[in-house]
Amino acid sequence: MNLSNIKKEFPIFKNKNLVYLDSANSSQKPQSVIARINDFYSNEFSNVGRSVHALSIAATNNYENTRISVQKYINAKSKDEIVFTKGATEAINLVANTFGQKYLKEGDEILLTELEHHSNYVPWHYLRSLKGVKIKFAEVNEDGEVSIESIEKKITSNTKIIAVTHLSNVTGAILPIKEITELAHSKGIPILIDGCQGAPHLKLDMQDLDCDFYTISCHKMYGPTGLGILYAKKKWLEELPPYQGGGGMIKEVKKDSISFGDLPNKYEAGTMATAQVVAFDQSIKFLEKIGMNSVIQHEKELIDYGQEMLRKNNSVKLVGNPKKKGAVLSFTIEGIHPHDIATILDEDGVAIRAGHHCCQILHETLGITATARASLGIYNTKEDIDRLNSSINKCKKIFNLK
Amino acid sequence: MNLSNIKKEFPIFKNKNLVYLDSANSSQKPQSVIARINDFYSNEFSNVGRSVHALSIAATNNYENTRISVQKYINAKSKDEIVFTKGATEAINLVANTFGQKYLKEGDEILLTELEHHSNYVPWHYLRSLKGVKIKFAEVNEDGEVSIESIEKKITSNTKIIAVTHLSNVTGAILPIKEITELAHSKGIPILIDGCQGAPHLKLDMQDLDCDFYTISCHKMYGPTGLGILYAKKKWLEELPPYQGGGGMIKEVKKDSISFGDLPNKYEAGTMATAQVVAFDQSIKFLEKIGMNSVIQHEKELIDYGQEMLRKNNSVKLVGNPKKKGAVLSFTIEGIHPHDIATILDEDGVAIRAGHHCCQILHETLGITATARASLGIYNTKEDIDRLNSSINKCKKIFNLK
């Protein structure tokens, strides 16, 4: 697949005026994914699981095929380590809830970082009120990175689990998650990686990485909304208690007792997002066809180009300057509130996001209330960055800035 | 809309051989719903919520529009009483978890019925192990009904919540939920109605019904997979603690404390099933266009016709004989296991389901391990019932029955 022509694969860009720079929020969808949803509903729809009619058998096979595609894509050891959820947020809630229930008690510590998205903080916060555990935050440095040392500093003998982002959705910092995992394991601490921003932009290899949990948000990865993935080592899925209860996840139900189904059913209660799972197979195929090496190279060129251009632009200040950076360009302009920037850019068809991006702690630490964020997808081009820059200049003009 | 032509609205029935009788499991989708998903992804896609660019604003308006459509459709008092979930199962888990957390303690009782789906039992079961509460089951009678008396018998001074199905997914019994709600409230007990099977087939009026919680499964209601609805009275949503934590549901996040957003955001953590919510508006429009009176009349004719036909068929035994019955024809054939029935019917293009239909307790009570279930949707016809019957006769022939 030719990357210079890639916008053609995304129907939304029939609107030639659109410069979509909000992919960290949610990515656009390629035609193959949209068409698969359409086909599935139009010609093949059935619930999966326990019906034995032909539609149901085919749907179940398609559903389980995606599980295998995901397994291979992230190089997990077993397909049973792939759990479909409604989103990354649910995946993290699932781990926090079940891990907390079984293993945490008063005085135990959970180690996060100051970079974390609310979705990788609020679920752990619940354990604070419920169980009296403590939450510690590894510090972010002035470049918007979290180093292995700053993690190490906050580990104590009470640290029971570490949860860190793979790639910051504000500063774009790529964390040294393999080293952090090694460090955690050297102290016998399990680790969750919030891979929402990592998965669409970086190569994944669960067996090499060796983390205990990894969470993915499919809608940020050229897939349908309403779908996420929890990767978890089999031993955890076996040892942890179930999360939501309902149809499909049980083995035997009696009036006084219930036994739970085997993996991965144990964690997939109720009717799942069948059509979305079936279609997500196409998202993976799409990425495989391009190849993650090409994705990474393409996006690196854009990031470098964008950073250079914005650095040269007077009064624009980039937020974070990490050595390893991906997919995200956050910035402020002295004298213009980010929401005003976003509104003015939108008038030119340049879609960015403004606010705290669900990272209030990071913003407080950096001493800013809000940032403007341009985030990249595979479909972006240098022309998009040029358009971003010239709209920023228009902003400055409206606000009488130099 | 002409009901005799309604199959034309559903692309799946381009396959003329298909007799789809598995709608209680999941319904087929009309073209308008499928097209809306397609359009939304192709031309309008964006995440909802806090971005201020044009795509996001339009998506947010569409998303919130569906909330208002749902509110009107079920006649809820406020749109803030409508919470989108990933399914009815999640909706029930949400209530069980948050209600249990705040209000239940050892010795308290939860009252269910023997008719309940596992999704309206397992979430409550968790509270048994976690909190030491007791679960009681109102008895089903030999007609497969649960009467108001059998509910009343099991209420004690310790009963803290009642959770009952609106329409049984096995016997088709329609429970007297308005009377049960009055009874519950007369004793100061809140009530949850599992409306998975009720919502697609019956008229809903939350203000008239006055129940505290009502749960809906959108994929059974001609809508997309991966979407459910929790209706809850505002006072409950205000008083109960939040459920999952993450982006979008918070107000202010600090390192040592978090405050939660207002309704309905408080219960919608993380990126929601945007496309599915947007498309569900078309499901409601579709039902409104036909009119629930027509739906009810059409399905009643089919149920009556089907019951009569199956009653006349030797060796076929209908499961349950409720006075008020909807949408479901479950049966057994002496000498043929339901799974064998389902396989043979499938060979003729007749899609039914066999098993315990996530109602093991009911099956145990009725003394049968499994049933065959033909369940109806708006698209079914008397010819479908005829085809069902003649395939049953084929079964009997293969198994050498009279």
Next chain:
Amino acid sequence: MNIKELYQEIILEHGKNPRNLRKTDNFNKDAKGYNPLCGDNVHIYLKLNEKKKVEDASFEGSGCAISMASASIMTDLVKGKEENEVKEIINDFLGMIKINPELKSKNLKDDERTKLMCLSGVKQYPMRVKCATLSWHTLISAIDNTQEEINTERLD
């Protein structure tokens, strides 16, 4: 619609140099408001005399140009007006910013009306309407002494 109609000079000027950005001494009414969308927050202070006339109005807070300008213009305008008049003006403003083409209040002088109409461009930017109305809703809350923090997500 041109973006310059939203960001008129007078808005930019008030946004940059907001009037009354301070805390009124001896205020007798106040209320807080918050807009989770922008992170904008505002704290309104009022000093009413015995005749319920506004002797002073001020605000603290931070936010986008629209919300700062709106608070600035608003606090300027209510000074010297009576509580009833203020309430009437608030309703008029909120009506205009959402649907009405014009301001109808008899309690507004011509130049006041002109100044307020500078905010009317917001109408075309639905996500930004809350930026313009935050301080006004908070003002109602202050007058009524509801003690409830205004949160724009609760407002339509």
Next chain:
Amino acid sequence: MNIKELYQEIILEHGKNPRNLRKTDNFNKDAKGYNPLCGDNVHIYLKLNEKKKVEDASFEGSGCAISMASASIMTDLVKGKEENEVKEIINDFLGMIKINPELKSKNLKDDERTKLMCLSGVKQYPMRVKCATLSWHTLISAIDNTQEEINTERLD
């Protein structure tokens, strides 16, 4: 593929009147199996002599025609065979029911092979394969004494 190839007379007959549907006296190996899909369950009992020869095999349980017939034919067939032979036959059967066109085991007599091949129609019905294999997997578990209940959802 005709449905009658799945429900051959011999299957229907074994399904209706299963052989060895009882509990072996003095069994020395046993295991339970469960198929959550159908609710089928089976309990296999074996009596092996000192030379590891199957003196008796039986089962208890309920299920669809396919699963009952499969257990019935299987228990009939293993009687008189040695443990090694039985294991070899199981592998052969499981291979055939999934992919192989034929049974290759030397330990099967011709009439035994013919009888087992009556179950081969299941191959075309993926959701029903587990019905046919439940008792066989449970038999492995009994022989190996794993104490683990076989659950067909764990099997591919």
